[in-house]
Amino acid sequence: MQSMYFTEEHQLFRNSLKDFLQKEVVPHIDKWEETGTIERFIWKKFGDMGYFGLATPEEDGGLGLDLFYTIIFLEELQKINSGGFAAAMWAHAYLAMTHLNKEADSFLKEKYLRPSVNGDKIGCLCISEPFGGSDVAAMRTTAVKQGGHYVLNGSKTFITNGVYADYMIVAAKTSPELGNKGISIFAVDRNSEGVTANKLNKLGWRASDTAELAFDNVKIPLENLMGDENMGFSYIMEHFSLERLVMGVNAHARSEHVLDYALNYMSEREAFGKSINKFQALRHRVVDLHADIDMCKEYNYSVAYRLDKGQYVVKEATISKLKSTKVADEVAYECLQFLGGYGYIEDYPMARNFRDSRLGPIGGGTSEILREIISKIIIDKKEYRPATV
Structure with missing residues (x-):
């Protein structure tokens, strides 16, 4: 189909990615879903193919491609029927690595970003906490400067790749008295003394490891501060746009x-x-589902286009996730019903999709939180502005 967003080069990339996933990933998916462990070799294969470096500039070891290569990467990952595997890949490339791309200096890029592009290191992003959830400003984790390092204490939860990651991008309060204006971002080695992880047993996304992490007097070198101290909240809010578009x-x-x-x-x-x-009765239900999907897809492409052009799309990306995940839940429900009894059998893909899809309105900000963010923008006229490094 002709598209105003995708070129012939994009289509060639899509075809190549499809072939790669069918050959290198699909044969292992059922095992990874059963064990809850994605074997390390596949990360290296993704890195060797350049898939982790699509959005990373060439000078940092990536390919520096436009955002629609990322859109293709995300779309094709969803077509192998493992939300958990897909999440592990995009959480590494578009949560952890996004902060490295935007806030890391040359030292941190050399230490963490280049190995991430190559698939030699796995990253995770640590923001949500047991008592805070989507309320970033309410985080309790602290990083107190002592001599030549910061001392990190607190906990994070619902962290994709949290068990098997090599490093963590961690948000913590460096000036608690300033509230959300006192948050900073750090790169932390997973094997640092005082870091412990507990793997969570999830309804869906079974292939991915999702962890609750605890930090007990973890020492972080001063040079592992990313960007400016106390600017973390602005960085997080800015990158939420990409995360929410990814989920849309x-x-x-x-x-x-x-x-x-x-x-x-x-x-x-x-x-x-x-x-x-x-x-x-069934034909008309299919039409309604198809129409909803098509509207979400076209809207998401338009948001991706604007984000790729450098526009600040907090409202639009939030709407993308809110509406697209709602439609996905409805599609998962209806399509399972279309298969009747077979939809309820694990040998068919609908049961797994039904479980995996349910995380959409929860992860990356619940739908309730997203509605409140949008209401602040359209009713209270609140303005969100990009951070400046």
Whole structure:
């Protein structure tokens, strides 16, 4: 299909990525879903193919490509029916590495970013806390400067890649008395003394490791501060736009894939002498789902275009995640129903998709929090501005 956003080069990249995923990833997915462990070799293969460096400048070892290569990367990851595997990959490349790309100096880029691009190091982003959740300003983790280092104390939870990561991008309060204006960002080695991780047992995203992390007097070198001290909240808010767009794109791609699967099934399944895709009640439900997916996809592409041009799209990216994940949940429910009893059987992909999809309206800011953010923008006229490093 012709697109105003994708060139012939984009399409060639998509085809190559599809082939790579089918050959190198799909044969292992069921095992990784069962064990909850993604083997290290696949990270290196992704790095060797350049997939972790799509958004990283060439001078830092990446490819420096436009955002629509990232969109393709996200979309194709959703079509192998493992939200957990996809999350592990994009949480590394677009949560941890985004902060390294934007806030790290040359020392930290050499230590963490280049190995991340190459697939030699795995990263995670640590913001959410047991008592704070989506309320970033309420975080209790502190980093107190003592001599030649900071001392980190506190905990984080719901951290994708938290168990198996080599390093963590950690938000902590360096000036607690300043509230959200006293938060800073640090790069922390996972094997630092005083770091412990507890793997969480999740409903879905079974292939990925999601952790609760504890920090007990962890010493962080002063040079591991990212950007300016006490500017962390602004950095986090700015990068939330990309994270929420990522989850919006994930949602529309997952929905599109699962509806295609359901339509293929419906064309082959017969009842009362005809395929079930001939029954008007089902046909019209399919049309509504298709229309909702299409609207989300086109909206998400338009937001990606604006973000790629450097525009500040907090409201638009928040809407992307809010609406796209809601539609994805509806599609997951309806498509499981289209398969009838087979939709409830683990041998078919619908059950896993149903579980994986449910995280969409929760992770990266719950839908309730997103509505409050949007209401502040459109009702209270609050303005969010980008950070300056």
